[in-house]
Amino acid sequence: MRSHAECALDLIPARASYADARVVRQRHEGVVVENEAPVQVVDEASSGIGLRVLIDGQWGFAATSDLEPAAIERAVGRAVDQASAAGGPRSRLAPADVVRDSWESPCQQDPFDVPLSERVDLLLRASAGMRRAGPAVLSAQASIDLFRTDKVFASSEGSLIEQRITETGGGLLATAGNGDDVQRRSYPQSVPRAILGQRGDFATAGWEQIERIGLDAQGERVGEEAVALLSAPECPSGTTTLIVSPTQMALLIHETFGHPAELDRVLGGEASLSGGSYMRPEDRGSLRIGSEIVNVTADATLPGGLGSFGYDDEGVPAQSTPVVRDGIFSGYLSSRGSAAELGERSSGAARADGWQRIPLVRMTNLSLEPGTTPIEEIIAGTRHGILVDMNRSVSIDDQRRSFRFGSEVGWEIRDGKLGQMLKNCTFRGDSIGFWRSCDAVADAASWRLWGIPSCNKGEPLQVAHLGHGTVHARFRDVAVGVGR
Amino acid sequence: MSGRAAVILEQMGADAHVELTRERLELLRFGASRVTYQHSEERETLRVRLVADGREAWGITTDASPDGVAALRERLVRNAAAQPAGSPQPLLAQAEAQPPMPTFHESTERASADDRVAVMLALAAAMPPRTQLGGSVTHSIAEVEVANASGLRRGERRTRASVTAVAERDGHSSYLRCVGRDANGLTLSASAARTAELLVEAEQDGLQPGRHRALLAPQAVVTLLATLGYVAFGADVYDSGASPFAAALGQLVLDPSLSIADDAADPAGLPTGFDPDGALKRRVPLIDRGRLVGMVHDARTAARAGVASTGHAVPPGWRFGAGPSPSHVVMDAGNASRHVLLDAVGEGIAIQRVDYVRVVQPRRGIVTGTTRDATMRVRGGRIVARLPSFRFTLSLPELFGQLMAIGAEREAGDTVFMESVVAPALVVPAFPVDEIAQR
Numbered sequence: 001m002r003s004h005a006e007c008a009l010d011l012i013p014a015r016a017s018y019a020d021a022r023v024v025r026q027r028h029e030g031v032v033v034e035n036e037a038p039v040q041v042v043d044e045a046s047s048g049i050g051l052r053v054l055i056d057g058q059w060g061f062a063a064t065s066d067l068e069p070a071a072i073e074r075a076v077g078r079a080v081d082q083a084s085a086a087g088g089p090r091s092r093l094a095p096a097d098v099v100r101d102s103w104e105s106p107c108q109q110d111p112f113d114v115p116l117s118e119r120v121d122l123l124l125r126a127s128a129g130m131r132r133a134g135p136a137v138l139s140a141q142a143s144i145d146l147f148r149t150d151k152v153f154a155s156s157e158g159s160l161i162e163q164r165i166t167e168t169g170g171g172l173l174a175t176a177g178n179g180d181d182v183q184r185r186s187y188p189q190s191v192p193r194a195i196l197g198q199r200g201d202f203a204t205a206g207w208e209q210i211e212r213i214g215l216d217a218q219g220e221r222v223g224e225e226a227v228a229l230l231s232a233p234e235c236p237s238g239t240t241t242l243i244v245s246p247t248q249m250a251l252l253i254h255e256t257f258g259h260p261a262e263l264d265r266v267l268g269g270e271a272s273l274s275g276g277s278y279m280r281p282e283d284r285g286s287l288r289i290g291s292e293i294v295n296v297t298a299d300a301t302l303p304g305g306l307g308s309f310g311y312d313d314e315g316v317p318a319q320s321t322p323v324v325r326d327g328i329f330s331g332y333l334s335s336r337g338s339a340a341e342l343g344e345r346s347s348g349a350a351r352a353d354g355w356q357r358i359p360l361v362r363m364t365n366l367s368l369e370p371g372t373t374p375i376e377e378i379i380a381g382t383r384h385g386i387l388v389d390m391n392r393s394v395s396i397d398d399q400r401r402s403f404r405f406g407s408e409v410g411w412e413i414r415d416g417k418l419g420q421m422l423k424n425c426t427f428r429g430d431s432i433g434f435w436r437s438c439d440a441v442a443d444a445a446s447w448r449l450w451g452i453p454s455c456n457k458g459e460p461l462q463v464a465h466l467g468h469g470t471v472h473a474r475f476r477d478v479a480v481g482v483g484r
Numbered sequence: 485m486s487g488r489a490a491v492i493l494e495q496m497g498a499d500a501h502v503e504l505t506r507e508r509l510e511l512l513r514f515g516a517s518r519v520t521y522q523h524s525e526e527r528e529t530l531r532v533r534l535v536a537d538g539r540e541a542w543g544i545t546t547d548a549s550p551d552g553v554a555a556l557r558e559r560l561v562r563n564a565a566a567q568p569a570g571s572p573q574p575l576l577a578q579a580e581a582q583p584p585m586p587t588f589h590e591s592t593e594r595a596s597a598d599d600r601v602a603v604m605l606a607l608a609a610a611m612p613p614r615t616q617l618g619g620s621v622t623h624s625i626a627e628v629e630v631a632n633a634s635g636l637r638r639g640e641r642r643t644r645a646s647v648t649a650v651a652e653r654d655g656h657s658s659y660l661r662c663v664g665r666d667a668n669g670l671t672l673s674a675s676a677a678r679t680a681e682l683l684v685e686a687e688q689d690g691l692q693p694g695r696h697r698a699l700l701a702p703q704a705v706v707t708l709l710a711t712l713g714y715v716a717f718g719a720d721v722y723d724s725g726a727s728p729f730a731a732a733l734g735q736l737v738l739d740p741s742l743s744i745a746d747d748a749a750d751p752a753g754l755p756t757g758f759d760p761d762g763a764l765k766r767r768v769p770l771i772d773r774g775r776l777v778g779m780v781h782d783a784r785t786a787a788r789a790g791v792a793s794t795g796h797a798v799p800p801g802w803r804f805g806a807g808p809s810p811s812h813v814v815m816d817a818g819n820a821s822r823h824v825l826l827d828a829v830g831e832g833i834a835i836q837r838v839d840y841v842r843v844v845q846p847r848r849g850i851v852t853g854t855t856r857d858a859t860m861r862v863r864g865g866r867i868v869a870r871l872p873s874f875r876f877t878l879s880l881p882e883l884f885g886q887l888m889a890i891g892a893e894r895e896a897g898d899t900v901f902m903e904s905v906v907a908p909a910l911v912v913p914a915f916p917v918d919e920i921a922q923r
Contacts, residue, residue: 030801037570042801043559044544045552048527058519065527065546075526082522085597089518116566124568138724175724182726182847198803269515271618272650275839275856278922356525395842395875397854402875402921404852406844424845426852428875430922459620459648460509460523461900463803479919482850482877 001025002162004067005154008051011076012156018054018093020155022313024355029112032143033123035131041116048355051075055083057090063356094339094346096316102162103310106303107206111146111168114207119144122216129219130174133227138177140223142215143199144170159315167306167465168209169451171200172219174226183229183423185408187218189247189450190390202451202465203304225409228421235410235425237481241385241474242427243378248407249470250450251391253368256431257296260400261323261331262361263338273459275398278431279329281342287329290435293371296324298333300348300364305467306451307364314359316348323366335361353462360458365449367469371441375472378440380416386480387411387418388425404428427480434475442472489629490637492530495553501533501575501632503760504548508625512600515618517608522597531760531800534560538569542800573784576761578636585640585749585757589666592643595623603647603672607660610676611651612683619649623667630762638762644754645670650857651679656870658682659837659857661703663896663904665754682836682858689861689869691920697832698915699825699862704838705815705907706897712880713810714901715846717746717770719785720807728849728881729776739887740774741818746796748812753896753904756812758795765795765812782808804901814906818890827865828889828911834860834867835915849880854921873921888913
């Protein structure tokens, strides 16, 4: 791999002011079991090289899955042609240190060494547990996915970085129906649209992640809750106090803080697709986007985080970036190109989802920092409200302000106690107003880092793996229910 | 076609289904009216489904060399053997010849980096002064070959050209989307003129939550129709009871003036001959004058229902599910000109685009989303003012269940979960406004 990257850089013409090559080899093994049988056993392997060149201030990018020298030479030619065809204002790059290093994510037990039959057996046990809830369980799906990425980054500035990242995760999804209604329940984490192969909770870890989440021990509860939702009352429509659980919180901070903090969006680079952002540069350090107890950090150095790495795909070291401090918008996630527009250094958040794509500004591990109140006290201090758990759907506008989230399940809160289960819970609001209404953030006892392998962005579409550390938090005067 | 899929099939030496795709994707991205990236990507992807002793395993690799194929075969044999025996779907036999389909156009294959820059500059020239453009110009070609051990052989070259742009001027924006197989067939000039038309100076008006008569432009209908297709018209979804039209086959479920089909041969969309199983794509009437008349099948659901596959299998590991899914939804055009459509609105709103539409309650077909770019006030049958974007939450069966007018002209669009969607503009009597977006 290293020789391919160096070979490509040797072919870059001298008139290029900058070039880099990324050689990436990816493996994915996925198993999905539905009811009594495996329905998808997939083995994926992908390798190739992506080349960026900057000529007269214009970018060109070319990628190929063919690693023969002649193919690499053709790719270099295409990248140069692309850059030469572009015109207009010059792009710049923020300075970065030259790095020669290697990095490997922690992995106690290589998940690829665990026999497939063992993985299938575990998932069949979990599926059987879900189906014990009765015939109303229409589908009991369980899945395990393993990813391994080996990559070499080499730049014309002299950086040469080799990394190996192993990611492991799994999850359960029970779907229950009674002819009039269909409900679902997931564990340990869900993703919008129930994407096969990306369901559950992931970490940069080995098989120990599967042991930690204990899929087979949770199947029965997940199945029972899916069935119970069929007869649960509908979430009432109105304005109430809302407690957001850590699983739901992961998507909430993702959409309302994470994407708006991506500097390429802020600068208009994603205007036609993903949209823009309410976090304008002139407001950094002064705009209140949450109450004083709201603190959010993007940290690519958290051990085991799905958004953890040694270096990003521009060779910039992983780092921690404050996004919200005491409720004030404080910082951006950035790449070398976007940071240069503000005269700053990159925050090390440029990542591509493979050899064939350009690095974009992506979230790393974006976390809501814990507060000081135990969750039990937060619930006990809530006279009337709803606790929502596990994301089921999300929609947010192109500036990342107007949102509506749907949760798999809700629990009524009456006089400081959790009450009956509620179904079809949704809540909506404006990002800034919503976070300003936050009056309690749970303490570190319930803090948990989730791995989300399904963040979409860019054209061509890229799917990023990232992490979110979360706790419960309480919000006042929130619009809930469909309200139709 | 090169016939390499058949050669690889022989190397697999087992009951296998092979799909080999060679792709070239060329893309220009621009933002703030300047080129931000030129992107060129070439790849070969081999997908194999191996069936052995009542078990099956899927493999996907970018290494289709003899060594790569041998390594994949070894892994798949091992993976199949590690599973309990089941009843995998038999390999599809070649029942009929593949009819010719206009899937390939030289204009798209030949398009160069300079051509893409020229498209961007032409769009910029069509906009009023002070307009900033962001978007992309894409040309791609894919050669797809399918071969299986039951003797099935298919092959097709597919080109795809698309242009997306958001034009921003004085804090307001307007949208353009053109997609088709033929780069020369894209109606860029007309689309750019319509985009520019909505950037002209107009007063900003306020909007109150409630229900408003609305003109939905074709690209807004494309997104909402694609979402309805995804939640309602797949055989698995229907059979599970999760479809908003569950158990309603033959019943009137939408406005009687509405007919919808899945038609991969319609030249207005992105013609496609066969699905990843190699099954020929068949025209499937879904809604006939408001009545639910059909749904799409892959080989598995077709066998369960005792019918033929309609050619709607999705690739293994597809990000949006495993069941059959509509791929080329087309809505019949009506006869209303733009002038007639605006007259039908009278007093109301015009929505150019909807965004981030997500399902809130699949069984009831309830979705939420926001309007984006040009949302306008219509008064006296004329567009008179700008409106802020807003959030809506609505039932798709209710939205498409009562129409006031259907446009005569259709546009093609697409989504990440649907290859192509063709739809006209619609006028609806009561489009819900939940909440006005803050800026």
